[in-house]
Every structure is written in C-alpha cells, then in structure tokens.
Amino acid sequence: SQTIHQWPATLVQPVGSPLSLECTVEGTSNPNLYWYRQAAGRGLQLLFYSIGIDQISSEVPQNLSASRPQDRQFILSSKKLLLSDSGFYLCAWSSGTGVGGTIYFGEGSWLTVV
Amino acid sequence: DQQVKQNSPSLSVQEGRISILNCDYTNSMFDYFLWYKKYPAEGPTFLISISSIKDKNEDGRFTVFLNKSAKHLSLHIVPSQPGDSAVYFCAASVTGTYKYIFGTGTRLKVLA
Numbered sequence: 001s002q003t004i005h006q007w008p009a010t011l012v013q014p015v016g017s018p019l020s021l022e023c024t025v026e027g028t029s030n031p032n033l034y035w036y037r038q039a040a041g042r043g044l045q046l047l048f049y050s051i052g053i054d055q056i057s058s059e060v061p062q063n064l065s066a067s068r069p070q071d072r073q074f075i076l077s078s079k080k081l082l083l084s085d086s087g088f089y090l091c092a093w094s095s096g097t098g099v100g101g102t103i104y105f106g107e108g109s110w111l112t113v114v
Numbered sequence: 115d116q117q118v119k120q121n122s123p124s125l126s127v128q129e130g131r132i133s134i135l136n137c138d139y140t141n142s143m144f145d146y147f148l149w150y151k152k153y154p155a156e157g158p159t160f161l162i163s164i165s166s167i168k169d170k171n172e173d174g175r176f177t178v179f180l181n182k183s184a185k186h187l188s189l190h191i192v193p194s195q196p197g198d199s200a201v202y203f204c205a206a207s208v209t210g211t212y213k214y215i216f217g218t219g220t221r222l223k224v225l226a
Binding site: 032034036042043044045046049051059088090092094102103104105106107108110 | 120148150155156157158159160163203205212213214215216217218219
C-alpha cells in the first residue's frame, strides 16, 4: 500500500532563517506531488505541484520554493522566512494518471515563524 | 479568485440528524469533485468523490450530490455522529491538469 511521510512535524524558526520540509511517498511510482498550506482560519492553498522530476509548477508567488530530487521525494524550502510563512504545511500525492484520481495527504508540518 | 467556495464556516447538528455541507464552484471545467475530513493538526483524509458524469454517489453514511447547472455540490452525512465533528473540505479538479483546488472548509460540530 502507498504511504506518505513528511517531516519535521513541528518547528519554530526565527524570521530570516532558512526552511526545509521534506516529504517522501512509498509504494507507488511517478506520483504527482503537492505542497499545500493551511494558514490560520483559512482553507488549503496550493503552493506547488509536480508531475515529474524537474517539472514543478508554482501557484502562488512567495519566498518559498520546491524541488524534487527523486521521483518520490518533494522538498519545500525557503532562504529567508517571513512571519507570514507561519502555517500548517501539507504534502500530498496523487496517481500519475491524472484521471479522476484521489489526492492523499501526509500528516502535516506546523511551522511557526517568530 | 476563489474557484471553490464553502460559504458556511461552521455548522452544528444534533447527533442522529442529517448534516448537509455545501460547496459552490465557478470553473465549469471542473469534472471531478472530492470531500475530505480534517482533524486539528492532522492531514485531511479522503471521504468520497464524484465525477461530473454522475449526480449522486453514496458510500455508507456519506452521500455527495452534484448539480452541474448550479455549479453546486453537497455532502450529506446520515446519521451524524459525534466522531464526525471535524473540518470538511470540498475540492475540485480538471482531469489532466493534476491540480486540486480546495474550498475554505466548514467546521462541523455534532452535538451529543
């Protein structure tokens, strides 16, 4: 069966510090990978999605970036965090077919920028 | 531009009664819709989905209805249970785009 893991689960970072959130998927190949953010009192905002290695689309202009060094690994990064980057970050995957597929989420990572 | 909207931020229902959660969308290209349940500090879990070629899909206590002409879908939970208390998100996608757009969520509270 397929599993998705992301880490760290919780982190507190000072303004201006870098960020790296990692996500891996097991049990499937060539998944579509996603990063979403849930800010306080808001819905799930799509940040990045990737349909393959070196194929990453950005949905929201911001100081975050994403990379996919391996087929089943997705990394969310920032060089300098802002207070507004605080939120609950979710990695997700869906089947590579893209035909009415379901999207599955990881456990989430709480980021507090202080 | 919020393409998927959940206009009710919260809903309270008595245990055993029906819970109806609503979702509206603006993009007529959406052809696949999903509902998710989310507890605090956890990732959303998939509940039920529906393709645009259908107007109803049922799975146990959960039924999703789709009204394409109104660009509206709803999730019915019958009977509601205290464990159903969570935030519910609807999502929509266009086949082939690989993107899933989520609404802002509705917090359901089922009262015992």
